[in-house]
Amino acid sequence: MAEAIVALSTPPGIAGLSVIRASGDGVFDIVDQCFKGKVRISEAKTHTIHYGEFHNKGKLVDFVTVAVFRKPNSYTGEDVAEISCHGGYFVAYAIIETLIEHGCRLAEPGEFTKRAFLNGRMDLTQVEAVADIIHSSSEQAYQTAVRQLAGEFSKRIAEFKKKLLDSAGLLELELDFADEGFEFIDRNIILKSIDETIAFCQELANSYHSSEILRSGYFVGIAGFPNSGKSTLFNALLKRKRAIVSEIPGTTRDYLEETIYIDGFSVRLIDTAGLRATEDIIEIEGIRMVESLLAQSNLILVINDLTQGQTHSDALFFELRERYKASRSILIQNKIDLVESQPQQRDFEIFISAKNNQGLDKIQELIREELRKETQHIKDVLINQRHHLLLKRAGEELRKARESLLEGLGNELVADDLRKAVKTLGEIVGDTFSQDVLNNIFSKFCIGK
Incomplete structure (x- = not known):
């Protein structure tokens, strides 16, 4: 069960509008306890916006609109309500406090995006792209981060992983037919896949300095x-x-x-x-x-x-x-x-x-x-330190696999090195992750994101 969370998604202070985001199980019922409009939010269709009054203990707080996003087609993959109210310090926080009184809790930094990742709405590189978009200091950084959020980097990682996994699988299959001497994949094809992936890892690892700029x-x-x-x-x-x-x-x-x-x-x-x-x-x-x-x-x-x-x-x-x-x-x-x-x-x-x-x-x-x-070499991704270290490690594992293949060592050794490289590439997009990695990534986010 996903606990209902709430936070201000726009910068605090004097503004024309403020947006409060709430996400999790039962969030529509919580909003219904405070919102009075023509349609109950719990009965509203997904991707619709509703105008009405927001009340706290019978007192009018503000006239608001509520956008409804039903799971799984929302930012977090959960039921999401986004409440737009007048800007300023008092109104937004009065609405947040009211929602907390009715069952929400205040979100932690980056918790909405963290839930999007855990619910499969985006991978880790896309999560990092969200942070890069928010903190973009140049037009090119913003445009690159948008392409990364669109999944271009993730697609390239997936393509290389598939080629390496196919090679590893066929090498392992040959072991089952060792006595017959069958060869299910040309060694030159494996070498080509390894060399292309090494070049990919090297090119991106080398762009770390440029990405930081x-x-x-x-x-x-x-x-x-x-x-x-x-x-x-x-x-x-x-x-x-x-x-x-x-x-x-x-x-x-x-x-x-x-x-x-x-x-x-x-x-x-x-x-x-x-x-x-x-x-x-x-x-x-x-x-x-x-x-x-x-x-x-x-x-x-x-x-x-x-x-x-x-x-x-x-x-x-x-x-x-x-x-x-x-x-x-x-x-x-x-x-x-x-x-x-x-x-x-x-x-x-x-x-x-x-x-x-x-x-x-x-x-x-x-x-x-x-x-x-x-x-000039930056294309679809802003490489950070985490990517840089993992790309270097994957390159080293692939070089080891290449040497084993050229030296004619056993299929099991080559396949093992290929699978290690695949696992490392998978860590970049979040196929496997540690809590420390997640904590480090989401510590850079604001509360409302």
């Missing part, structure tokens, strides 16, 4: 010596004044982070404290934080004050480029408006005047190019 944004760290123009560039890219700019060294002691959008991608700009020797305790802490911020940056812009000389920040630039090899590093020669002539440009630098917005288009184009390179 779509999911969390592209991080651009701005670093350099004090008074080089880091905060001025930060403000210029934002097209508004966010960071305090002054000629006093050490003005930026903490870091600032803001998001801009370039071609639909979320770009997270980080303005860091100036790097220098100092005895100021607060400034020292800000400089220490720079290291962790640059470590998570995809692109590092090292700002140099060109009035101090073209090579003034070279040592710092090469040190940061060597230390953070996983990131792209570019030397930004700032304040070209204050020098008589522009030096010859080297291949690792860009000349700008952040104060006059001169050359900013070159930085924006650089970010565009890096984003295109980083995300």
Whole structure:
């Protein structure tokens, strides 16, 4: 029996509408105790909407509509009632409290989607796609998550699983006819299936980094010596004044982070404290934080004050480029408006005047190019850490099966490795799962989803 649960499905606060979702056995009877309309909700047809009054202990709470979704054709696979009322803090919570008084309990984070998974309405990759849609920070992330929710990734997993299972089954069948020497499947066909699946796993596992960019944004760290123009560039890219700019060294002691959008991608700009020797305790802490911020940056812009000389920040630039090899590093020669002539440009630098917005288009184009390179291979799925680890494990199991097959080892050994790979691929979509995995996935959901 599915206990009736209820929660607010829209963001709390002032709004035109609020939507309360209730799901589980007896939920229509619970709503009937509070709702007065032309039709009793327990008698209403599925996928219909009904207007009426919502009451609590004889008092009118609000005029509402109730959408009816009967199992199994609902989001959770259970009987679902969705109540739309006026927005605001009081009305929605008054309705939720009334439903709890009549037999519902408050849903846990992600419990509606968890029930959808447990009732077979979606697999784990689709569950994760729901979370990715909700938290999408870019258009491409949203579109990819929608395709994942539609089941494109799940279908590809199912296709590879079937080929591997067919191969394993025929290899095991040959064991029953070992004396007759029958061969039920060509070894080249098995090798082809294994190689295609390995390539599939490798391609997707390699897209983990790109998926994280779509999911969390592209991080651009701005670093350099004090008074080089880091905060001025930060403000210029934002097209508004966010960071305090002054000629006093050490003005930026903490870091600032803001998001801009370039071609639909979320770009997270980080303005860091100036790097220098100092005895100021607060400034020292800000400089220490720079290291962790640059470590998570995809692109590092090292700002140099060109009035101090073209090579003034070279040592710092090469040190940061060597230390953070996983990131792209570019030397930004700032304040070209204050020098008589522009030096010859080297291949690792860009000349700008952040104060006059001169050359900013070159930085924006650089970010565009890096984003295109980083995300061009993303298609039907946003790979997360769970997928990444399972895909790598499946690839290793398949390589072992391939080696066993080429070395002419027994059918039972090859089939066993193939079945292990199938099981691992099945874990991706949730054929098997642990409670810890579910708890981790649904901990990222809001209560109403």
